[in-house]
Amino acid sequence: MTIRILPGIVPALDSAAVRIYANHHGRPVAERGPRVLDFVMADELLLYWRYSEGMRLAAIMADYWLMNIRTAAPTGVATRWLARNDARVLGVIGAGRHAPWQALAVCCVRPIEEVRIYSPSARRERTAADLNGRLPGRPSVRAVDSARAAVEDADIVITVTNANTPVLDGAWLRPGTHVNVIARGESDETTILRAGRIACSWREQILRDTPDFRPVPELIQRGAVPESAFLDLYDVVVDPALRRPGPETITAFLSQGVGLWDAALGGWVYERAIARKVGQELSLAGETASPAGDGRNA
Numbered sequence: 001m002t003i004r005i006l007p008g009i010v011p012a013l014d015s016a017a018v019r020i021y022a023n024h025h026g027r028p029v030a031e032r033g034p035r036v037l038d039f040v041m042a043d044e045l046l047l048y049w050r051y052s053e054g055m056r057l058a059a060i061m062a063d064y065w066l067m068n069i070r071t072a073a074p075t076g077v078a079t080r081w082l083a084r085n086d087a088r089v090l091g092v093i094g095a096g097r098h099a100p101w102q103a104l105a106v107c108c109v110r111p112i113e114e115v116r117i118y119s120p121s122a123r124r125e126r127t128a129a130d131l132n133g134r135l136p137g138r139p140s141v142r143a144v145d146s147a148r149a150a151v152e153d154a155d156i157v158i159t160v161t162n163a164n165t166p167v168l169d170g171a172w173l174r175p176g177t178h179v180n181v182i183a184r185g186e187s188d189e190t191t192i193l194r195a196g197r198i199a200c201s202w203r204e205q206i207l208r209d210t211p212d213f214r215p216v217p218e219l220i221q222r223g224a225v226p227e228s229a230f231l232d233l234y235d236v237v238v239d240p241a242l243r244r245p246g247p248e249t250i251t252a253f254l255s256q257g258v259g260l261w262d263a264a265l266g267g268w269v270y271e272r273a274i275a276r277k278v279g280q281e282l283s284l285a286g287e288t289a290s291p292a293g294d295g296r297n298a
Contacts, residue, residue: 001023006019077233088114091154094160095127159183197252198230201255
């Protein structure tokens with residue numbers, strides 16, 4: 001079991017946050033069956049501070065659903081600026097908690113007509129059934145029997161699994177595909193080598209994080225891919241010259257959790273909670289929490 005802490009401060013949004021979560025590794029989950037790596041999320045909390053108020057603790061939030069949203073939203077942004085405008089088919093490898101939100105993010109920015117979902121467990125059938133007819137544009141959603149069946153001829157691909165070995169073979173990708181890789185180790189080297197444009201949630205983290213965002217460090221160390229090939233997503237958003245070079249280019253987005261996202265989303269939720277007067281007031285360290293709605297404690 002591990003306890004993880006992910007901080008982030010965004011002064012421009014008057015927000016700071018620390019995400020705290022515990023998980024268990026290395027044992028199978030009965031519902032899912034044996035897996036390469038088990039990753040079971042336990043309690044997840046988001047502590048939120050107002051930057052302008054001397055880092056006074058403003059809110060403690062349950063983070064389970066927020067985590068789903070903040071992980072999926074960057075996928076939507078990357079897909080908006082890197083995928084072909086005529087993309088119609090989405091292939092998803094993974095059927096866990098994040099898969100529906102990832103599919104939702106893509107369907108919000110492209111007119112997807114077909115979604116294929118693969119997982120080695122029967123959960124793929126349940127996830128496909130739950131999503132069918134419910135995504136924006138009402139695309140057909142079906143489970144498939146292999147990762148290759150989900151990926152081949154797809155215009156957009158998402159890998160969102162708990163595996164620690166590659167689940168995607170870059171040889172399956174057709175020219176013009178956009179790939180969203182949501183966790184380290186899911187992509188093989190071929191995918192990175194074939195990509196003509198690579199955006200990162202945060203470049204420095206993808207290049208130098210511990211543990212490594214495999215297979216990126218290995219490719220750089222061998223000289224197979226230069227560091228300059230990896231761009232920050234925010235640069236892609238603001239500079240049209242850094243987006244898709246052409247219709248046949250394979251593009252990729254490498255995503256890793258960034259504390260800045262938690263701070264930004266925490267501020268968005270906090271402001272709306274105050275406006276709607278929802279939440280429970282708490283007294284911390286002998287202080288009396290301010291009345292709901294005045295922006296002090298929630």
